[in-house]
Amino acid sequence: FLADEAFDFAREYYLSLEKELGARFVQQMPLFKIFNNQEQQDDWLQKANSPEYEQYLSKEIKHFSEEAIKNDFGTAEVLNTFLLNTQAFLNATKLFLVENASYRNETFHSDEVVLEPDAVHYRGIHAKKIIFCTGYKAASDKYFNWLPFNLCKGERLNIEFESFQLEKAISNNVVLIPEDNNYILGSTYSWDELNEEPTAEAREELSLKFQKISNSKFQISNHLAAIRPTTIDRRPFLGLHPELKQLAIFNGMGTKSVMFCPFLAKKMCALLLNGIDLPSEVNIQRHLKHFSA
Ligand SMILES: Cc1cc2nc3c(=O)[nH]c(=O)nc-3n(C[C@H](O)[C@H](O)[C@H](O)COP(=O)(O)OP(=O)(O)OC[C@H]3O[C@@H](n4cnc5c(N)ncnc54)[C@H](O)[C@@H]3O)c2cc1C
Known part of the structure; x- marks a missing residue:
């Protein structure tokens, strides 16, 4: 689901951000799957030969020269991988925000949010909208606890x-x-x-x-x-609160935030700035049946 688009976008995004922030956090890192038996190897090759997977799975079975690794049934490379050093990425991003007076190191309290029909106020900040990016804590937040997380x-x-x-x-x-x-x-x-x-x-x-x-x-x-912050349908939670349109959420990245965040952040901006609908697979509207005012 959205994997091809999100993956290509993520790599380009992180590489361009490295230049913009003058920091290093992307690394080329080959990844090899080790097979435990012949059946696993056969399954891999079958997938690797399908159009859907051929750009991700190598068809070449290799044996490592490193004796320390057990690979009697061989290994194969997952193609086009990269490693994001998340700590270095977060450090560089935080520095950028601090330098641009856009970072506060404090605990956020939902109870202190003041809502007006087209505005939101929080401890001296006046905005049109607020985006909740609080990870698993959203599952117990008063505004978004109705979403079906499966932490x-x-x-x-x-x-x-x-x-x-x-x-x-x-x-x-x-x-x-x-x-x-x-x-x-x-x-x-x-x-x-x-x-x-x-x-x-x-x-x-x-x-x-x-x-x-x-x-x-x-x-x-x-x-x-x-x-x-995993979800019941294993898909992200993005969108506007059903009744309080000043409140938005960007969450539910589960196990794949590195891959999905850049692509979905762009979709989120398109929604907030230009009113362009989110992809239905990630829009929290799909879970409206869980919401009660
Ligand atoms: C062991 C492990 C391995 C993983 N491996 C990978 C991987 O290889 N690739 C991958 O893509 N993902 C991986 N993940 C998943 C990834 O860590 C999550 O998807 C990602 O962290 C979610 O990002 P987030 O910003 O939504 O939430 P978080 O990372 O949880 O960030 C939320 C932030 O909000 C802050 N916050 C919450 N409430 C408040 C409040 N009231 N006031 C102030 N701050 C608040 C929290 O302190 C936190 O800093 C792994 C997770 C684990 C646990």
Whole structure:
């Protein structure tokens, strides 16, 4: 759904933003899928030969020279990938906003929003509209809690190896991505206990999954947990509040915010500035039956 358009747009957007902000956050990063058995390899090749997937999936089966990686059934490359260093991206974006006097480091309180028919006021800011981009917190916000979120906790590790080096990302139930001087190993998916606390269970799960890819010894240098703003139909939530047109939401990016945000932000601007309808797949109007005034 919207993947081709969103993907191409995202890469161009991040690259042009790097130039505009004078910062680096996009990196070429080949990604290889490791197969566990012949059936997986066959399925991949069948997909790779279909017009829908041929620009994303390589038809070439490779075996890694790195002995540390178990790849008896081979690997194949996911094509046209790139890595966004989200922390560097957010740092550069924040700096830009601060320099342009457009950033406040404070907790936002919905209760303090003052609405007028065509305006919204909040702590000295006067605007036509306000856009709620509060991630999973929107699920408990008074204006948008009616939307059917299906929040999903995720955890990831940063790991270091003594004698193992990899310059590509690999995936097989988990993804291992080189970043700076260590590696990201992720992620878990849990719909219970929705909090931002790292758990021993997730650490164990990720470690065991890594051992299926490699016997290399590693040390955990960091462990992060967060809540993804996933939605019941796995599609983003964009649009205007059904009754309070001064309030808008940009949310529900789930597991794919890096890919979807630039493309959908453009669609959101088109709605807010020119009244152009959003793609129906992402418009919150599809969930109006959940809303009661
Ligand atoms: C382990 C893990 C791995 C992931 N991997 C990927 C990946 O590889 N690729 C990908 O695209 N996505 C990935 N995601 C998903 C991605 O992180 C989310 O889709 C994305 O963060 C959603 O962005 P958002 O801005 O909507 O929400 P958030 O990132 O949650 O940002 C919302 C922000 O609003 C702030 N906020 C909320 N309420 C208030 C308030 N009242 N006052 C002030 N500030 C407030 C929060 O502090 C936060 O900074 C992953 C998520 C997890 C947990």
